[in-house]
Amino acid sequence: MATLNDFTVKEKPQWCPGCGDFAINLAIKNALAQSGVEPQNAVIVSGIGCSGKMPHHVRAYGFESLHGRVIPPASGIRLANQELTVIGVGGDGDGYGIGMGHFIHVMRRNYDMTYIVHDNQVYGLTTGQTAPTTQKGMKTKSTPYGNLEEPVHPIPLALTMGATYVARGFAGDIAHLTSIILGGIKHKGFALIDILQPCVTFNKLNTYEYWKQRCYKLEENGHDSTNHEKALEKANEDWKTNYDKIPIGLFFKEDKPTYESELPQLKVPLVKHDLKPVGLEEAMDEFI
Amino acid sequence: MEFTWMIGAEAGAGSMVTGRTLAKVFARGGYHVIGYPEYPSLIRGGHNTYQIRLSDKKIHSPVKKNDVVVSLNRNGIIFNRDSINKGGVLIYDSELDVADVKMPEGVNVFPVPLKQIVEQNGLDPRMANTITVGISLGLIDYPMDDFFKLLEKEFSRKSKEIVDLNIKAAKAGYDYVKKNFKGHFPIKFKPMKNNGKKIVIGGNEAFALGSVSGGVKMFAAYPMTPASSVLHYLAEKERDFNIVVKQTEDEIAAVEYAIGAAYAGVRAGTSTSGGGFSLMVESLGLSALSETPVVVFLAQRPGPSTCMPTWTEQGDLRFALHASQGEFLRVILAPGTVDEEFYLGAEAYNIAEKYQIPVIVMSDKFLSESHFSAERFEPGKVKIERGEIASKLKELKPMERFERYKLTRSGISPRVFPGTPNGMHVATSYEHREDSFSSENFEMRANMVDKRARKQKLLEKEIPLPKIYGKKDAPISIICWGSQMLPAVDALPMLEAKGIHANVIHFSYIYPLPKKIRAMLKSAKNTLMIENNSTAQFTGMLKEYLSFKPNVVALKYDGKQFFPEEVTKVVEGAKANNFKKKVVRVVDEGEYEYYNPAAYSEVR
Numbered sequence: 013m014a015t016l017n018d019f020t021v022k023e024k025p026q027w028c029p030g031c032g033d034f035a036i037n038l039a040i041k042n043a044l045a046q047s048g049v050e051p052q053n054a055v056i057v058s059g060i061g062c063s064g065k066m067p068h069h070v071r072a073y074g075f076e077s078l079h080g081r082v083i084p085p086a087s088g089i090r091l092a093n094q095e096l097t098v099i100g101v102g103g104d105g106d107g108y109g110i111g112m113g114h115f116i117h118v119m120r121r122n123y124d125m126t127y128i129v130h131d132n133q134v135y136g137l138t139t140g141q142t143a144p145t146t147q148k149g150m151k152t153k154s155t156p157y158g159n160l161e162e163p164v165h166p167i168p169l170a171l172t173m174g175a176t177y178v179a180r181g182f183a184g185d186i187a188h189l190t191s192i193i194l195g196g197i198k199h200k201g202f203a204l205i206d207i208l209q210p211c212v213t214f215n216k217l218n219t220y221e222y223w224k225q226r227c228y229k230l231e232e233n234g235h236d237s238t239n240h241e242k243a244l245e246k247a248n249e250d251w252k253t254n255y256d257k258i259p260i261g262l263f264f265k266e267d268k269p270t271y272e273s274e275l276p277q278l279k280v281p282l283v284k285h286d287l288k289p290v291g292l293e294e295a296m297d298e299f300i
Numbered sequence: 301m302e303f304t305w306m307i308g309a310e311a312g313a314g315s316m317v318t319g320r321t322l323a324k325v326f327a328r329g330g331y332h333v334i335g336y337p338e339y340p341s342l343i344r345g346g347h348n349t350y351q352i353r354l355s356d357k358k359i360h361s362p363v364k365k366n367d368v369v370v371s372l373n374r375n376g377i378i379f380n381r382d383s384i385n386k387g388g389v390l391i392y393d394s395e396l397d398v399a400d401v402k403m404p405e406g407v408n409v410f411p412v413p414l415k416q417i418v419e420q421n422g423l424d425p426r427m428a429n430t431i432t433v434g435i436s437l438g439l440i441d442y443p444m445d446d447f448f449k450l451l452e453k454e455f456s457r458k459s460k461e462i463v464d465l466n467i468k469a470a471k472a473g474y475d476y477v478k479k480n481f482k483g484h485f486p487i488k489f490k491p492m493k494n495n496g497k498k499i500v501i502g503g504n505e506a507f508a509l510g511s512v513s514g515g516v517k518m519f520a521a522y523p524m525t526p527a528s529s530v531l532h533y534l535a536e537k538e539r540d541f542n543i544v545v546k547q548t549e550d551e552i553a554a555v556e557y558a559i560g561a562a563y564a565g566v567r568a569g570t571s572t573s574g575g576g577f578s579l580m581v582e583s584l585g586l587s588a589l590s591e592t593p594v595v596v597f598l599a600q601r602p603g604p605s606t607c608m609p610t611w612t613e614q615g616d617l618r619f620a621l622h623a624s625q626g627e628f629l630r631v632i633l634a635p636g637t638v639d640e641e642f643y644l645g646a647e648a649y650n651i652a653e654k655y656q657i658p659v660i661v662m663s664d665k666f667l668s669e670s671h672f673s674a675e676r677f678e679p680g681k682v683k684i685e686r687g688e689i690a691s692k693l694k695e696l697k698p699m700e701r702f703e704r705y706k707l708t709r710s711g712i713s714p715r716v717f718p719g720t721p722n723g724m725h726v727a728t729s730y731e732h733r734e735d736s737f738s739s740e741n742f743e744m745r746a747n748m749v750d751k752r753a754r755k756q757k758l759l760e761k762e763i764p765l766p767k768i769y770g771k772k773d774a775p776i777s778i779i780c781w782g783s784q785m786l787p788a789v790d791a792l793p794m795l796e797a798k799g800i801h802a803n804v805i806h807f808s809y810i811y812p813l814p815k816k817i818r819a820m821l822k823s824a825k826n827t828l829m830i831e832n833n834s835t836a837q838f839t840g841m842l843k844e845y846l847s848f849k850p851n852v853v854a855l856k857y858d859g860k861q862f863f864p865e866e867v868t869k870v871v872e873g874a875k876a877n878n879f880k881k882k883v884v885r886v887v888d889e890g891e892y893e894y895y896n897p898a899a900y901s902e903v904r
Binding site: 017018020022023051052053055060067068071072074076077078081083084085086087088089091092093095096113114116117275276277278283285287288289290291292293294295296300 | 497515
């Protein structure tokens with residue numbers, strides 16, 4: 013069975029010292045090792061942004077796509093070969109901004125994949141503009157007088173769009189993060205893992221200290237993750253308490269058929285199909 | 301022997317389906333058939349037409365004139381009356397209020413009480429189409445057995461009763477014309493003995509079948525006229541073909557599904573029109589830089605923006621050629637016939653995989669949605685060539701990656717698919733080293749640019765010369781690309797009848813344009829380019845890449861393709877002018893308007 017070392021590459025990531033991305037990188041590799049997946053059977057798909065560098069720092073197959081386009085190639089990969097473990101990795105701008113359309117629709121489909129969102133409430137790689145999850149009032153480079161928009165709330169959004177595994181992690185707690193990513197990998201269906209992750213360079217509000225003071229674990233508070241209504245209640249707790257109480261952990265999980273399992277064409281993965289076409293002669297008869 | 305028939309009706313009246321069925325009847329009879337639909341962008345109302353042109357000789361294009369026009373609405377008479385040949389027939393519904401409509405002269409005007417025929421025979425009013433087919437077949441003395449067989453094929457899924465009623469409707473029409481047509485219409489013909497195996501197929505369907513023959517396994521698309529029928533057809537057949545077809549949330553997703561699937565190791569494609577292609581632009585660059593093959597089918601319509609969604613143009617060529625930031629190799633193909641849609645469509649997947657590049661297959665509304673009789677395609681003739689794929693790899697050292705982007709002499713580095721041991725790497729949109737890790741080293745960057753560009757050399761060897769239709773040494777050459785070879789080739793006999801000898805040089809491989817083509821173009825004597833756009837885009841490409849300039853350029857950009865009669869006229873004019881006039885503008889005549897209040901009252 014593959015170990016953490018098997019998922020490790022030579023190159024050290026060039027994130028800012030103290031960036032939450034290091035923790036996420038380690039948690040992904042830990043979770044992969046614990047899941048029993050071999051490096052050649054895992055594909056890390058990313059967009060562009062600080063998070064977009066992730067595929068280069070996990071020794072598996074990788075696909076570094078365009079900004080906002082994590083979900084579509086990840087979906088194509090799943091449809092082509094459902095034997096692969098597909099993990100999408102993006103940022104909040106990538107997934108909840110430019111890529112929001114894909115995010116909404118992928119949850120309706122329940123492909124078996126894990127989608128990890130580095131949610132640091134700011135645009136990092138483009139040097140500190142407002143993000144879809146930036147809190148109202150926060151000053152950024154593109155909102156110097158304070159952000160006027162309400163933030164996107166990814167967890168309730170995912171719950172109402174039909175995601176079948178919805179969790180939130182915190183980059184300051186690697187062991188906990190590893191366990192929810194592992195849960196996402198093992199889950200047969202679409203797993204959203206939103207990760208509260210301090211941007212040490214551009215976000216002076218949502219720091220490690222900020223999250224540590226406010227986050228508490230659902231697992232330790234008797235939350236029933238099979239109860240959709242309770243999950244929704246918990247999902248809205250952060251903004252309803254003006255970010256005094258922020259639950260992390262698994263909000264909701266349910267077993268539902270995956271999109272792939274409902275396609276008779278995928279009895280055998282497409283990559284293993286014989287390329288010799290079938291049904292063409294019969295199809296041509298219909299044009300006579 | 302030639303015959304041209306047209307049916308016109310409001311959208312939603314079913315005349316398009318009826319027209320296509322009749323086209324099949326004649327193809328079964330051994331004739332060469334063209335089925336040509338025109339319609340505005342609405343679901344009910346407006347005015348749709350479907351023209352059938354048939355001949356005992358090979359034909360390629362619709363023509364402007366009709367022998368018989370069937371009209372189920374007022375507009376059908378007003379818009380099409382001038383298209384009827386002298387001695388032809390105008391059949392229309394006598395229930396229509398046409399007291400104020402000027403009828404064509406020198407034509408048999410034949411009103412038919414469709415409502416009465418429906419009532420007397422206990423039919424459904426929707427069967428008016430079928431009655432008019434019966435009338436038309438009666439008019440030309442053509443036996444109805446093939447029509448009955450097709451009605452059965454079409455409606456047996458619904459019920460035997462509907463089949464029987466339709467047959468009854470056809471017979472009632474046939475009998476009506478036999479009893480009541482008192483005019484003179486000399487065109488009569490029977491099925492020819494020799495054939496009956498031809499298919500009647502549209503450009504989009506032919507491309508779809510070509511894709512399947514070419515081994516496509518995943519096809520993702522978002523609906524957009526005139527490309528949608530690729531999606532419809534493949535979606536309907538996905539289980540029969542054992543492929544996965546996905547309608548995505550937008551065109552960005554569609555092309556990226558295809559790129560993702562291709563990375564994972566299957567042949568994948570997408571289809572769209574100009575608007576959707578605009579959304580795919582950034583992803584073309586992703587395909588190029590990550591060296592992941594993808595096939596994009598681009599069925600053009602007039603632009604920019606929404607423009608005239610159900611009409612045709614060749615206005616997206618320069619866009620396709622330059623789409624996406626940066627510089628990279630791509631291939632543009634433009635089939636001219638349904639055969640080329642099939643065989644070249646299949647070949648597109650070979651080129652994409654062998655060279656690991658985006659391939660754009662350009663069609664247009666005219667070729668995509670018109671129907672053409674053709675010899676049955678032969679999937680056995682399609683050879684699948686996947687290019688270099690590594691499967692058994694040497695063991696990687698710990699922390700090491702596979703050298704996916706190895707700097708090879710040919711520029712082609714073997715691909716490896718996820719799941720393959722020791723092949724771990726990143727397919728990346730970032731510039732990279734040979735082992736795929738991001739790199740901003742200047743020499744590496746330059747080397748990678750050169751590596752990717754080097755593939756063109758090998759690729760150019762594979763690109764055939766343009767096809768010549770007609771005599772090689774003709775004194776006049778009509779040059780064209782994509783669908784416009786259809787009217788051009790059909791202009792040749794028309795020109796011949798006027799004593800003008802010409803040939804057609806047709807490009808279906810549009811880019812790259814290897815230098816070897818130059819000699820062929822230079823040897824042409826008098827040259828005339830026809831393009832379905834306003835800025836002579838391909839003419840410009842020939843000048844840029846082959847230093848070639850045609851004598852005359854004829855441009856049409858009114859929403860319709862060239863007709864053979866127009867090509868004939870342009871060539872005649874150019875010849876009379878000693879090929880001196882540089883640019884000729886061609887516009888359709890006719891009273892058609894999408895919304896035409898005048899058509900509702902000519903006198904009032």
